[in-house]
Amino acid sequence: MPRDNAPDGEHVHVGSLTASDIAIADxxxxxxxxxxxxxxxxxxxxxxxxxxxxxxIDLASEATVLADVRHAEPDVIILDVTAPSMLHVMRTLVxxxxxxxxxxxxxxxxxxxxxECAEAGAAxxxxxxxxxxxxxxxxxxxxxxxxVCSPHVAAVLFRRIATRAPTSPxxxxxxxxxxxxxxxSLVERxxxxxxxxAQLSISLTTVKNHxxxxxxxxxxxxxxxxxxxxxxxxxxxxxPSFVPYNR
Numbered sequence: 001m002p003r004d005n006a007p008d009g010e011h012v013h014v015g016s017l018t019a020s021d022i023a024i025a026d027x028x029x030x031x032x033x034x035x036x037x038x039x040x041x042x043x044x045x046x047x048x049x050x051x052x053x054x055x056x057i058d059l060a061s062e063a064t065v066l067a068d069v070r071h072a073e074p075d076v077i078i079l080d081v082t083a084p085s086m087l088h089v090m091r092t093l094v095x096x097x098x099x100x101x102x103x104x105x106x107x108x109x110x111x112x113x114x115x116e117c118a119e120a121g122a123a124x125x126x127x128x129x130x131x132x133x134x135x136x137x138x139x140x141x142x143x144x145x146x147x148v149c150s151p152h153v154a155a156v157l158f159r160r161i162a163t164r165a166p167t168s169p170x171x172x173x174x175x176x177x178x179x180x181x182x183x184x185s186l187v188e189r190x191x192x193x194x195x196x197x198a199q200l201s202i203s204l205t206t207v208k209n210h211x212x213x214x215x216x217x218x219x220x221x222x223x224x225x226x227x228x229x230x231x232x233x234x235x236x237x238x239x240p241s242f243v244p245y246n247r
Contacts, residue, residue, distance in 0.1 A: 023110060029056050030143055031070045035089070036080035037062040045135070052136050065089060068095075076139050077225060080108040081113075082128070087120050094121030094221050098212050099193065103141040105130070121221035124148030145224070175217050179242075183210040188227035217228045 032054055042059045049057055060068040063081055064137075069077070079090055080106045090102055104122040107113050117125060123142045126134060127150075138148040149157070158246045176184065186196045191208045200207070211223065218226050 030054065031056045031058075031140060032076035033058045033060055033065070033069060034079060034088075034135065035060045035062065035065045037083045037086075038080065039130055041080060046131050049136065050138075052132065052134075054136070054139070057153060059182075062086065066092060069093065069100075076101045076103060076119060076133075076142055078103045078105055078139075079122075080105050081117060087116055088096045090117070090122065091118040095212075096213060098208065098223075103138055103148065105135070109158060111156050114153050115139045115160055118157055118160070119221065123222070125150075125153050177213060180210055180214050180217075183207065184214050184226060184230050187211065187223050188230045 027232050030059075031069060032049065034042050034045045034049075034057065034098050034171040036045075036133065039061070040062070043047055046057050051129055058068065060072070064083060065077075066089070077095075077100055079086055081087065081090070090104070093100060093102060101123045102121055103124040103126065104117045106128045107117055107125050108127070113176065114125065123145075124147060126138055126148065130138075141148045147157075168176050182200060183196055186199055189198065193211065197207045198205045214226055215221060215223070220226050220229070
């Protein structure tokens with residue numbers, strides 16, 4: 001799949017930068033996949049992001065995203081959820097790619113829509129009326145593992161957490177193997193998959209498989225939720241920070 005490297009008509013002055021410097025900067029830039037059933041929306045978001053300095057952008061339709069994501073290897077997926085079938089796509093993406101950050105775009109804001117997106121695995125939520133500045137800020141926020149949502153959405157999510165939180169979970173009562181509990185304890189300490197692999201002297205692929213099974217067994221879609229289960233409480237300190245948007 002072709003990837004854009006610079007905005008159309010823009011001249012890049014390298015100056016004193018070496019090829020190595022450019023490669024490092026390119027590697028640090030987020031890889032973004034824009035997914036929508038509307039071609040006009042996909043290409044419009046792409047053009048807008050390129051004007052704001054994002055240049056590693058791929059596009060996918062509802063029909064091609066599951067195949068395209070393997071080639072694009074995105075850090076953030078912007079998913080237009082105005083099509084009803086996109087929730088199924090979101091669940092499949094989270095199931096197959098546990099580390100990817102999903103930003104739901106076009107959510108109608110109702111409690112039901114919020115909970116559907118949350119349970120499907122979204123890391124951020126933006127309504128249809130969101131502007132370019134809000135979208136670019138949301139991309140950076142979800143990369144920092146911050147939940148992007150309005151105060152209303154946060155309230156809906158916290159109410160759901162309160163009603164579904166286990167009363168006295170214990171690590172030993174979780175349906176996890178000894179190795180999975182070791183992995184989960186390192187997740188709770190904030191270690192990345194690569195750091196966990198080094199700590200336990202296992203491959204990165206094995207760590208990802210363990211994390212996937214942990215999320216599946218605990219019936220959660222995010223690493224932070226699994227870590228909260230291990231801690232045994234869901235309090236304000238274990239809840240994800242959120243970045244409100246203000247209209």
